[in-house]
Amino acid sequence: MTSLWLDRPRTIEPDLFVADASFDTIVVGGGLAGLCTALLLARSGESVAVFEARQLASVTTGNTTGKLSLLHGGQLSKVAHHNSAEVARAYVEANLEGQKWLLRYCVEHELPFQMRDAFTYAGTAEGAESVQKEFEACRNAGLDVTLESESDLPFASFGAVRLAEQAQINPLDIVERLARDVQERRGRVIENTRVTDVAHHGDGLEVTTSAGRVRAQRIVLATGTPILGRGAHFARLEPSRSYALAFTVPGPIPEGMYLSIDEPGRSLRTARVGDTEYLVVGGNGHLVGREHSPAAQVRDLEAWTALHFPGAVRTHAWSAQDYRSLDYAPYVGSIVPGDERIFLATGFNKWGMTNAVAASLALSSQLLDGEMEWARTLYGRRVTLSDAADAAGLGAGVGVELVKDWLAQTVSRPPASPLSDGEGDVYREGMSPVGLCRVDGALSKVSGVCTHLGGVLGWNDAEQSWDCPLHGSRFSHDGQRLEGPALKDLERFDVAADAAE
Numbered sequence: 042m043t044s045l046w047l048d049r050p051r052t053i054e055p056d057l058f059v060a061d062a063s064f065d066t067i068v069v070g071g072g073l074a075g076l077c078t079a080l081l082l083a084r085s086g087e088s089v090a091v092f093e094a095r096q097l098a099s100v101t102t103g104n105t106t107g108k109l110s111l112l113h114g115g116q117l118s119k120v121a122h123h124n125s126a127e128v129a130r131a132y133v134e135a136n137l138e139g140q141k142w143l144l145r146y147c148v149e150h151e152l153p154f155q156m157r158d159a160f161t162y163a164g165t166a167e168g169a170e171s172v173q174k175e176f177e178a179c180r181n182a183g184l185d186v187t188l189e190s191e192s193d194l195p196f197a198s199f200g201a202v203r204l205a206e207q208a209q210i211n212p213l214d215i216v217e218r219l220a221r222d223v224q225e226r227r228g229r230v231i232e233n234t235r236v237t238d239v240a241h242h243g244d245g246l247e248v249t250t251s252a253g254r255v256r257a258q259r260i261v262l263a264t265g266t267p268i269l270g271r272g273a274h275f276a277r278l279e280p281s282r283s284y285a286l287a288f289t290v291p292g293p294i295p296e297g298m299y300l301s302i303d304e305p306g307r308s309l310r311t312a313r314v315g316d317t318e319y320l321v322v323g324g325n326g327h328l329v330g331r332e333h334s335p336a337a338q339v340r341d342l343e344a345w346t347a348l349h350f351p352g353a354v355r356t357h358a359w360s361a362q363d364y365r366s367l368d369y370a371p372y373v374g375s376i377v378p379g380d381e382r383i384f385l386a387t388g389f390n391k392w393g394m395t396n397a398v399a400a401s402l403a404l405s406s407q408l409l410d411g412e413m414e415w416a417r418t419l420y421g422r423r424v425t426l427s428d429a430a431d432a433a434g435l436g437a438g439v440g441v442e443l444v445k446d447w448l449a450q451t452v453s454r455p456p457a458s459p460l461s462d463g464e465g466d467v468y469r470e471g472m473s474p475v476g477l478c479r480v481d482g483a484l485s486k487v488s489g490v491c492t493h494l495g496g497v498l499g500w501n502d503a504e505q506s507w508d509c510p511l512h513g514s515r516f517s518h519d520g521q522r523l524e525g526p527a528l529k530d531l532e533r534f535d536v537a538a539d540a541a542e
């Protein structure tokens with residue numbers, strides 16, 4: 042599945058890996074958070090390298106819906122519920138700084154964006170109360186929102202919060218420009234190179250990658266969920282996957298950027314790519330690896346669009362995941378308190394277009410010995426006891442996904458009937474879960490156990506991947522690591538004759 046944004050020729054010319062090279066800062070991850078951080082550091086004269094396991098923007102940034110908005114669905118009332126009023130205000134201030142920075146960057150580099158009003162609407166009568174709560178949280182935190190009872194949507198809605206003059210972007214325009222900018226400041230942008238370990242070494246860090254070793258004074262993990270176990274951040278993050286589809290529509294499309302506050306989640310925006318105006322519809326979010334048929338979620342969004350936008354023709358479909366922290370605000374700063382060499386930025390909860398840039402501003406400032414008041418308040422907050430208790434809740438309901446429990450409950454053998462193309466299943470072979478799938482006609486057989494901490498994988502029939510229900514790692518049909526906290530690929534097996542037929 043290729044997003045509307047990634048469906049274009051690449052203009053990035055990555056740098057070559059040089060073994061034993063040494064940098065002031067290595068940024069791991071070539072999404073928005075990593076590239077912004079790298080640029081801000083390179084601008085200050087630091088020697089910087091970005092290491093990207095796949096290709097720039099290939100994970101969440103290239104598969105976002107690209108709303109550069111301060112109205113974050115129902116997020117602010119949750120930030121306010123879990124934190125002090127001061128933290129909620131700092132959350133808005135941080136995102137405002139992020140939004141201003143990115144818009145200024147677009148103007149300076151003549152990158153297109155469109156100003157649009159943003160709406161958080163209730164799709165059901167029950168959702169009206171949540172809209173009211175979000176309105177109050179926004180007002181309390183200083184956002185100039187209004188409450189609306191009418192809408193331009195071609196289906197029933199039950200009130201909305203509106204924030205005027207927000208923006209929508211094509212993330213690839215920005216990513217490509219940021220990467221070139223880093224390179225023009227003698228920074229290195231290295232793709233297809235996975236960082237697998239980081240160790241304190243002498244007066245710096247030794248960084249192990251899939252291509253060899255390098256050194257740095259500091260490292261920033263801008264990898265979505267952090268790839269290092271230190272601090273166990275993966276256990277305090279909830280990975281959630283959503284779907285997006287682009288359509289051409291014969292009739293009018295509402296101009297605003299819309300997001301429902303209630304379930305099923307529905308996100309709408311327009312997008313102009315080339316000469317074509319698209320409707321982008323998103324939604325149907327769920328915890329990674331815990332949805333029986335992701336492909337059914339795509340079909341559901343398509344059917345919903347056909348109902349409300351007759352004649353809409355689907356041109357693209359894609360999906361992506363992002364990570365929610367216990368208290369709905371991002372984790373940004375040292376990986377563990379007191380570590381002045383390893384930093385991270387995560388927990389943007391599907392609002393990273395502004396949050397990732399804010400995190401980059403705060404991190405680059407911290408690394409260069411500066412400080413921002415909002416960053417100290419927002420990222421220096423303490424997790425409360427009740428939020429800490431919720432950490433256990435994030436893992437709830439997944440006991441059966443751990444190997445020993447799964448084995449105890451599973452008697453299945455290889456699928457009785459031959460797998461059709463696009464199908465996959467995890468079955469028990471002796472005492473091991475094994476994944477078998479058929480993609481493009483060919484069978485692949487891999488270990489059914491996640492290389493992170495042993496979750497039993499499930500088949501994602503939309504992306505044709507193996508997804509882990511514990512902390513959101515994902516692997517391609519033939520076992521290559523795609524994203525999440527796992528660092529190793531899945532073990533691959535020869536396809537036995539009994540499985541092939």
Ligand SMILES: Cc1cc2nc3c(=O)[nH]c(=O)nc-3n(C[C@H](O)[C@H](O)[C@H](O)COP(=O)(O)OP(=O)(O)OC[C@H]3O[C@@H](n4cnc5c(N)ncnc54)[C@H](O)[C@@H]3O)c2cc1C
Pocket residue numbers: 069070071072073074075092093094095096097098099100101102103104105106107108109110234235236237263264265268281282283284285323360361362363386387389390391392393394395396397524525
């Ligand atoms: C469906 C969806 C819609 C969204 N829509 C919006 C929106 O409209 N507005 C908004 O503000 N936000 C939105 N978001 C959120 C936003 O897209 C993300 O928060 C943001 O893109 C995250 O950027 P990032 O740089 O942190 O992560 P990513 O873009 O995922 O970048 C992390 C990079 O790190 C790399 N990496 C991982 N491990 C390693 C390793 N070991 N070595 C080297 N590299 C590694 C990955 O390959 C990846 O490229 C949405 C999210 C989703 C899922």
Ligand code: FES
Pocket residue numbers: 491492493494495496509510511512513514525526527
């Ligand atoms: S992602 Fe942690 S066990 Fe799979």
